[in-house]
Amino acid sequence: MQLEPANVKPSIMRLKRARGQIDAVIRMLESGEECETAVTQLAAAAKAIDRAGYSIIATGLKQCYTQEGPEAIDTEKMEKLFLSLA
Template sequence: MKLEPTAVKPSVARLKRARGQIDAVIRMLEAGEDCEAAVTQLAAAAKAIDRAGYSIIATGLKQCYREEGPDGLDAERMEKLFLALS
């Protein structure tokens, strides 16, 4: 299933923010900065990536349900997507 770019725009923004946080962590580590600050930024990036993933799955579920009805949902495939994020 292909998602509409406008439907996933918030997820794209969240992923770009996470990319910035990861770049900041790399700079911090290369500069020998405080470990605690680097780990805090890394945790924030990980959470942003997780949220983006769940948001993308939710958007796909809504779109699939809208286009194909409840019988069009492949529960096994959706379960695999959710578990891939855990």
């Protein structure tokens, strides 16, 4: 199923923010910053990526449900997608 870009815009913004955090972590490591600061930023980026993933799955599920009906949802596929983020 194709996702509408407008529907996943919050996920796109979250991923862009995470990209900025990862860039910041790289700069910190290259300049010899404190370990705790770098790890804190890395954890924030990881959480943002996870949330974006769950949001994308939820958006796809909602879109499929409303456009094709509940019988069109492949529950095994949905389970695999959710578990891939766990």
